[in-house]
Amino acid sequence: MRRQLLAVSLAVVLSALLPAAAAPAPDRNLGVADCAGSTCHGSIRPFADRQIRQDEYFVWQRKDAHGSAWKTLFTERARRITGQLGWAAPHEAQGCLVCHAHVPPAEARGPRFQNEDGIACEACHGASERWIAEHVNSLKTPEEKRAHGMTATWDARVRGQLCTSCHLGDTSHPMTHAIMAAGHPPLLFELDTFTALMPPHWDVDADYRKRKPVADTASNWLEGQIAATDAWLARLESGALGHGLFPELALFDCDACHHSMNANRWHAGRAPGLSPGQVPLADQPLVLVQAWAGVMSPGLADVMTVQRERLYKQYETDASRLRAQAGELRGWLQREAWGRLRQGSPDAAQLRQVLRRVAQNAESAQGGDFYYAQQTAMAAQVLAAAIGERGGNAAALKGATDALYDSVKNRDRFQPEEYRGALGKLSAAVR
DSSP states (O other): OHHHHHHHHHHHHHHHHSOOOOOOOOOOBOOGGGTOOTTTTOOSSOOTTSSSOSOHHHHHHHHOGGGGTTGGGGSHHHHHHHHHHTOSOTTTOHHHHHHHSOOOOGGGBOTTOOGGGOSOHHHHHOOOTTTHHHHTTTOOSHHHHHHTTOOOTTSHHHHHHHHHHHHTOOSSSOOOHHHHHTTOOOOOOOHHHHHHHSOOSSOOOHHHHHHSOOOOHHHHHHHHHHHHHHHHHHHHHHOOOOBTTBOOGGGBOGGGTSSOSSSOOOOTTSSTTOOTTOOOBOOHHHHHHHHHHHHHOHHHHHHHHHHHHHHHHHHTTOHHHHHHHHHHHHHHIIIIIHHHHTSSOOOHHHHHHHHHHHHHHIIIIITTOHHHHHHHHHHHHHHHHHHHHTTOOTHHHHHHHHHHHHTTSOGGGOOHHHHHHHHHHHHHHHO
């Protein structure tokens, strides 16, 4: 026994003296130049006889807002925002670069990589050092691509998490109330809508479906709401953001404060148990997921309701309890809810019920909050399209969804009465 103890002690001492194994070097980002060749992705028009379009770089550079994200850092508005915040010039301020460019650490940059490319290929598809050489011929399956370090953007779950990191913010990409107060526009996100607006630089044709898994419109919408809910709860749980007496106000419903004082805006059903004068949380993604669960898994929806009530109960106690409850809710959703909600594929009739719940929730609880109205309008458009894809009568919903969308086109001209009228039309249409 004494010899064994001596051997263990000696091993511990030696391990402390020996240098620690070096962490593997990160894959290098090689820059867009390695993707933009005319025989790869740099054609000015799609190739008709190829598996891929080959004009992906051209579409990104000329038509996609991601391609011009770096340029916006040189606008007067950007300079005014960083000036208000006391930051460096926008193209040098880390708070701007984390979302308006791709900024890996110095050791992960190849000789042709440059920040000026903005949100370039590798920002979404992953550092290309290990996969670019094999990209043309060898990497055929999604599994092979993942193994070589390529980000699985074809997977709606991965894409949702990737997009929300900037479009809603997270601890690495902090979108704060201070940044918005300085002049940055408020953020919003819906995965299917924003994917269509990029515009896509890929064609989901028969060949694409053979090579990669494809999520339909309804699944894209669900994954986007799941990613948004998880990102919001993660920030709420972290407690890393906030300043002085105030919590991080970006986690709350902006329009609870930023609205006209002429009308009574408080609604008892807006948030469970929340007393008048308290600011509701920005929990719209969770509310939308509950609408899906109410049709696809009613028992789960009931538990989600209880969990949301617990979150708001802790809201009126203290910040540490709210953070703990947010973490508990996030963990429960990851363990119990997300997997169950991803099972099966709703038919047109079920999606119609989901849309009906979305409209009912909005009518009964949301009042005239612009952010919630935007999210409801995007949900209505996407779910109506998904109903049509499944053979349902989407045409009968078009007038109502268009009216709802028109009511939220301009924040400064938003009229709650017009929005509520559009909601009434939608509710009548889905009935």
